[in-house]
Amino acid sequence: MKDWARSIDAGEWESLAREHGTPFYAYDAKVLHDRCNDVSLAFSQAEVRYAMKANACPAVLDxxxxxxxxxxxxxxxxxxxxLERGFAKDEVLYTGNFPSDDELREVAGMGLIVNLDALSALDRYGAMARGAKVSIRVDLEEGAGHHPHVVTAGDESKFGLTLDVLDEALAIIARRGLRLVGLHQHVGSGLSTDEHREVWLRAATGLFDVALRVERATGPLEFVDxxxxFGVGYREDERTVELASWGSALERARIERWPDPKRRPALWIEPGRYLVAECGVLVTRVSTIKRARDRVWIGTDAGMHSLIRPAMYGSYHPVYAPRPRAGASERCFIVGPICESGDVLAEERTMPVPDEGDVLIIGVAGAYGYAMASTYNLRARPAELFFERDEWKVVRERERYEHVTGNGV
Ligand SMILES: Cc1ncc(COP(=O)(O)O)c(C=O)c1O
Structure with a gap:
C-alpha cells in the first residue's frame, strides 16, 4: 500500500482534524526521504535540482x-x-518563461544562474547583468505529459528556444558578455509509460548532442540539465515509475558522448512531482450529503480551491474514509463548496456513503496540491502539517479572512 496515511489510525486523523480544523495538507518526512533516496540511487551521477513549483512548503524545502x-x-x-531557506546561490537555478524586466532585474540581483528560452529575454537580461552566468532552455520537439497542459516541448508548447535560432542566442550571449554555462530542456510532467520514458531519453540524449555542438562553438559547459x-502512481493499481533504468540509460549515453570524465559537463535533473506527490495527503471533512437522481453527492470542505488537479486535468486521486461506514457501496461524487460545476475532487467512486462530519483523506496530493491552491470564492488556502520524528508540526497556518481579502493589509 503506497499511501502512508492509511497506516495512521482514524482516531489520530479525527483528533488532528479537531485540533487544526479542515481542510489541511499533511506530509510525511519519511516518505519524502524515501523518494529522494530513489532518485539519488537511480541517478547517482546527477545533481538534483528539486522543482519547487511542485510544493514550496517551507518544511519540504528544508x-x-x-x-x-x-x-x-x-x-x-x-x-x-x-535562498531564504538556506540554499546557496549556486544550488538554485532560475528558469524564466516570458519574464518581465522587473523579474529579470530581481533575479539579476540574486547572482544565480539564469536559464532563459527567448532571444529577447537573453538580450534584456544581458543588458542588466553583464558577466552573469546563463543557461539556454532549448526545445527539442520532444514533448510528453499526463495532460496536454503539462507538455512543455514541441509545436503546441510556449517553452524552449528552437534550434533554428540557437546561433543567434549564442551571438547575443557573446555580445552582451554573458557566460554560457549550461543547456537545459524539460519534456513535460507526469511521465509514466514506456513511451514517455523513450521520449524523455530521446530528448535528454538529444540535449547532449546539442551540448557537444555548443561546446565546439563556445567552449566547455558546466552542466547539462x-x-x-517522472510520474507517480495515483490509482491504487498504478505503479510509480522505476527510475533505475532511466538513470542507467542516460549515463550510458553521457559517457558515450564524453568518454573523458574530465571533459564531461555535470548532469542535472529537476524532479518535482516524483519527490513530493506520495508524501502528501489532503484531509477534509464531509460537510453535506445530497442524494439526487442516480448519485450521491458527497460535499467536503476541500474543493478545487484546495486541490485543483481533478478539475483542471481530470486527474485521479484516491479518496477514502479512515473510519469507513458500514453499508452498501454507492455511486459517489466527491465535490467541494465552490460555486462551479467543475468543482469536483473525485468522480464516480463506489464506496460506502460517509456521514456528514466524517473525515476523508485524499491521497497522493503532495505535488501540485497546495502549490496550485487558490482563494477562489474568497476561501482560505488550507493549513499544512508535517510529520517528522514522531511529531506533527503546523508548518503553515490556514489563511485567515485578512489574507484572503487583503482587508487590513
Ligand atoms: C522547468 C521545469 N523543471 C522541472 C519541472 C518538474 O516537473 P515534474 O514535477 O513533473 O517532475 C517542471 C514542471 O513542469 C518544469 O517546468
Missing part, C-alpha cells in the same frame, strides 16, 4: 536541502524563498 539537493525555481519569488517529469 527536508530537500537536508538531502543535499538544489532547487529549480520558476519565478523570482521561488528563487528568493529558496535534462529536466524532470
Amino acid at each position: 527536508a530537500i536541502r537536508a538531502e543535499g539537493f538544489g532547487i529549480d525555481a520558476v519565478s523570482a519569488w521561488e528563487a528568493r524563498f529558496a 535534462v529536466g524532470g517529469g
Whole structure:
C-alpha cells in the first residue's frame, strides 16, 4: 500500500482534524526521504535540482536541502524563498518563461544562474547583468505529459528556444558578455509509460548532442540539465515509475558522448512531482450529503480551491474514509463548496456513503496540491502539517479572512 496515511489510525486523523480544523495538507518526512533516496540511487551521477513549483512548503524545502539537493525555481519569488531557506546561490537555478524586466532585474540581483528560452529575454537580461552566468532552455520537439497542459516541448508548447535560432542566442550571449554555462530542456510532467520514458531519453540524449555542438562553438559547459517529469502512481493499481533504468540509460549515453570524465559537463535533473506527490495527503471533512437522481453527492470542505488537479486535468486521486461506514457501496461524487460545476475532487467512486462530519483523506496530493491552491470564492488556502520524528508540526497556518481579502493589509 503506497499511501502512508492509511497506516495512521482514524482516531489520530479525527483528533488532528479537531485540533487544526479542515481542510489541511499533511506530509510525511519519511516518505519524502524515501523518494529522494530513489532518485539519488537511480541517478547517482546527477545533481538534483528539486522543482519547487511542485510544493514550496517551507518544511519540504528544508527536508530537500537536508538531502543535499538544489532547487529549480520558476519565478523570482521561488528563487528568493529558496535562498531564504538556506540554499546557496549556486544550488538554485532560475528558469524564466516570458519574464518581465522587473523579474529579470530581481533575479539579476540574486547572482544565480539564469536559464532563459527567448532571444529577447537573453538580450534584456544581458543588458542588466553583464558577466552573469546563463543557461539556454532549448526545445527539442520532444514533448510528453499526463495532460496536454503539462507538455512543455514541441509545436503546441510556449517553452524552449528552437534550434533554428540557437546561433543567434549564442551571438547575443557573446555580445552582451554573458557566460554560457549550461543547456537545459524539460519534456513535460507526469511521465509514466514506456513511451514517455523513450521520449524523455530521446530528448535528454538529444540535449547532449546539442551540448557537444555548443561546446565546439563556445567552449566547455558546466552542466547539462535534462529536466524532470517522472510520474507517480495515483490509482491504487498504478505503479510509480522505476527510475533505475532511466538513470542507467542516460549515463550510458553521457559517457558515450564524453568518454573523458574530465571533459564531461555535470548532469542535472529537476524532479518535482516524483519527490513530493506520495508524501502528501489532503484531509477534509464531509460537510453535506445530497442524494439526487442516480448519485450521491458527497460535499467536503476541500474543493478545487484546495486541490485543483481533478478539475483542471481530470486527474485521479484516491479518496477514502479512515473510519469507513458500514453499508452498501454507492455511486459517489466527491465535490467541494465552490460555486462551479467543475468543482469536483473525485468522480464516480463506489464506496460506502460517509456521514456528514466524517473525515476523508485524499491521497497522493503532495505535488501540485497546495502549490496550485487558490482563494477562489474568497476561501482560505488550507493549513499544512508535517510529520517528522514522531511529531506533527503546523508548518503553515490556514489563511485567515485578512489574507484572503487583503482587508487590513
Ligand atoms: C522547468 C521545469 N523543471 C522541472 C519541472 C518538474 O516537473 P515534474 O514535477 O513533473 O517532475 C517542471 C514542471 O513542469 C518544469 O517546468
